[in-house]
Amino acid sequence: xxxxEASTATAPFARxxxxxxxxxxxxxxxxxxxxxAFVLLLIPxxxxxxxxxxAANRSNIxxxxxxxxxxxxxxxxxxxxxxxxNSLIVGGVSTVLAxxxxxxxxxxxxxxxxxxxxxxxxxxxxxxxxxEVVIGAGLAAxxxxxxxxxxxxxxxxxxxxxxxSFVVVTVRARVLSxxxxxxxxxxDLYGSPTQVFWRITFPLLLPGIIAAAxxxxxxxxxxxxxxxxxxxxxxxxxxxxxxxxxxxxxPQANVIASAVFLIAxxxxxxxxxxxxxxxxxxxx
Amino acid sequence: xxxxxxxxxxxxxxxxxxxxxxxxxxxxxxxTPGLAYLALFFLVPFISLLMTSFGINxxxxxxxxxxxxxxxxxxxxxxxxxxxxxxxxxxxLLATVFALLIGYPIAxxxxxxxxxRTLLRNLLLVLVIAPFFISFLLRTLAWKQILSDEGPVxxxxxxxxxxxxxxxxxxxxxxxxxxxxxxxxxxxxLPLFATLDRLDKRLLEAGSDLYASPRQTFFRxxxxxxxxxxxxGTLLTFIPATGDYVNASQSFLGSSSTAMIGNVxxxxxxxxxxxxxxxxxxxxxxxxxxxxxxxxxxxSGTDDLL
Numbered sequence: 001x002x003x004x005e006a007s008t009a010t011a012p013f014a015r016x017x018x019x020x021x022x023x024x025x026x027x028x029x030x031x032x033x034x035x036x037a038f039v040l041l042l043i044p045x046x047x048x049x050x051x052x053x054x055a056a057n058r059s060n061i062x063x064x065x066x067x068x069x070x071x072x073x074x075x076x077x078x079x080x081x082x083x084x085x086n087s088l089i090v091g092g093v094s095t096v097l098a099x100x101x102x103x104x105x106x107x108x109x110x111x112x113x114x115x116x117x118x119x120x121x122x123x124x125x126x127x128x129x130x131x132e133v134v135i136g137a138g139l140a141a142x143x144x145x146x147x148x149x150x151x152x153x154x155x156x157x158x159x160x161x162x163x164x165s166f167v168v169v170t171v172r173a174r175v176l177s178x179x180x181x182x183x184x185x186x187x188d189l190y191g192s193p194t195q196v197f198w199r200i201t202f203p204l205l206l207p208g209i210i211a212a213a214x215x216x217x218x219x220x221x222x223x224x225x226x227x228x229x230x231x232x233x234x235x236x237x238x239x240x241x242x243x244x245x246x247x248x249x250x251p252q253a254n255v256i257a258s259a260v261f262l263i264a265x266x267x268x269x270x271x272x273x274x275x276x277x278x279x280x281x282x283x284x
Numbered sequence: 285x286x287x288x289x290x291x292x293x294x295x296x297x298x299x300x301x302x303x304x305x306x307x308x309x310x311x312x313x314x315x316t317p318g319l320a321y322l323a324l325f326f327l328v329p330f331i332s333l334l335m336t337s338f339g340i341n342x343x344x345x346x347x348x349x350x351x352x353x354x355x356x357x358x359x360x361x362x363x364x365x366x367x368x369x370x371x372x373x374x375x376x377l378l379a380t381v382f383a384l385l386i387g388y389p390i391a392x393x394x395x396x397x398x399x400x401r402t403l404l405r406n407l408l409l410v411l412v413i414a415p416f417f418i419s420f421l422l423r424t425l426a427w428k429q430i431l432s433d434e435g436p437v438x439x440x441x442x443x444x445x446x447x448x449x450x451x452x453x454x455x456x457x458x459x460x461x462x463x464x465x466x467x468x469x470x471x472x473x474l475p476l477f478a479t480l481d482r483l484d485k486r487l488l489e490a491g492s493d494l495y496a497s498p499r500q501t502f503f504r505x506x507x508x509x510x511x512x513x514x515x516x517g518t519l520l521t522f523i524p525a526t527g528d529y530v531n532a533s534q535s536f537l538g539s540s541s542t543a544m545i546g547n548v549x550x551x552x553x554x555x556x557x558x559x560x561x562x563x564x565x566x567x568x569x570x571x572x573x574x575x576x577x578x579x580x581x582x583x584s585g586t587d588d589l590l
Contacts, residue, residue, distance in 0.1 A: 047430065048423065051426075114315075124322070133545075142329040261414075276402070
């Protein structure tokens with residue numbers, strides 16, 4: 001730093017490389033700070049993973065020694081497995097529903113002009129801007145008023161609702177990026193509107209739709225607050241964890257969470273490797 | 285809160301003109317199911333919440349109420365729970381600021397500093413979203429155990445004398461804000477990354493070519509250009525943090541003295557089944573958030589929320 005200042009003092013217009021030296025301080029400060037932040041971010045994940053190997057029974061708080069038993073007998077705590085199964089059912093069904101409904105809205109929003117557009121945008125935006133307790137309380141109040149008993153069905157209704165807006169946002173971005181010329185070409189070649197949609201539009205939208213579905217599933221899978229208001233006696237995985245937290249969580253819950261984590265991370269990494277390989281092939 | 289960002293694209297081409305007439309029906313068919321669903325399960329519940337909030341509890345009958353117009357419900361809950369209300373907004377504000385202070389450098393580092401190093405960049409991005417893949421309840425419980433009286437942090441602080449034997453970390457305002465901050469860092473970082481990743485680096489070079497110090501370059505160029513990311517990141521953190529009741533709950537990082545408004549609503553609705561009061565609290569929370577968000581969005585000059 002001092003040498004640079006000296007040189008600028010003598011010859012202010014002959015700075016050899018003005019950007020490089022100025023980063024000097026930030027060059028180490030920023031990476032260090034970011035590293036600490038990442039360590040902080042990852043500590044609880046590592047903790048959860050490590051404690052899935054703890055030889056403990058009901059309450060998995062202090063370290064009792066290493067064992068593979070929890071991984072081998074996940075369903076020895078039957079309610080953990082039931083809750084996990086419920087989460088899969090809820091996540092699967094509500095993802096399909098939300099993706100179908102949301103994709104249709106996203107296409108209509110981009111492709112057609114109509115009057116109530118801004119009202120519709122507000123309606124789509126509001127669920128994302130509403131705190132989950134309020135959504136949960138609202139649905140619970142409605143189910144109470146309508147006399148609907150809570151269970152898997154009400155959880156699916158709730159999850160489809162809050163995933164819907166996220167699907168619209170995700171797919172809409174993809175529709176916006178579509179080149180209308182491609183569809184025009186399809187029409188010029190005498191493709192019927194149905195053919196143009198299924199042969200051109202839909203395949204091009206597919207990455208956006210898949211991204212939206214994955215987002216929906218992960219939102220649904222990890223949701224606790226709204227679920228707790230709409231679940232009644234049925235437990236999803238997060239509800240199980242919340243209820244069990246009062247008396248101690250068995251390590252089997254850590255096993256399921258860790259396994260889901262590893263599968264998701266592996267999927268992301270495979271996807272990135274494939275995308276990188278494809279990009280390299282395209283360049284070659 | 286005009287959501288003007290939903291601009292039509294590609295509809296202006298001449299080829300689309302003949303379709304426009306039939307378009308109305310198709311658009312209707314595409315929009316109706318989803319919007320009807322939202323109306324039925326978002327708007328109607330809201331109305332039923334509003335009606336419940338004016339309800340009258342039947343004396344001596346647990347969880348039973350008649351519809352009516354008892355606006356005093358609102359007075360009652362404000363009188364009884366204003367500390368929890370203030371605490372919620374205060375905790376959420378602190379968590380938002382801390383998450384911004386942690387998330388911004390991460391997003392800047394990944395999106396600007398190491399933009400060209402694809403492999404490291406992608407790896408760090410995966411690490412940012414990694415917490416999403418593991419139950420946030422378990423992550424919060426992990427912090428509870430790490431910060432507990434028997435945990436490593438407290439032992440070390442006791443040992444070096446920074447904490448007295450009577451001091452705790454869990455169950456305090458500190459641990460609740462810590463948990464909220466931790467849980468929302470990814471929500472803050474991702475929108476920030478999305479804007480910083482698009483930042484044209486030539487602008488930064490131009491800044492330093494014109495003798496701006498790094499500090500000036502940051503405050504005059506980088507920060508203003510990343511404002512949209514800051515707005516959506518802070519909203520994605522502040523709104524859910526205000527209504528959160530997991531971090532502040534007693535079996536997680538809080539105690540009865542750190543209860544937030546979400547804890548009150550949850551226990552009124554699901555435990556003491558005082559539906560009118562729970563509904564009044566929910567409506568109030570929503571109203572305050574709508575006011576704060578619209579002022580904030582208007583002030584920051586970004587109308588495009590969707």
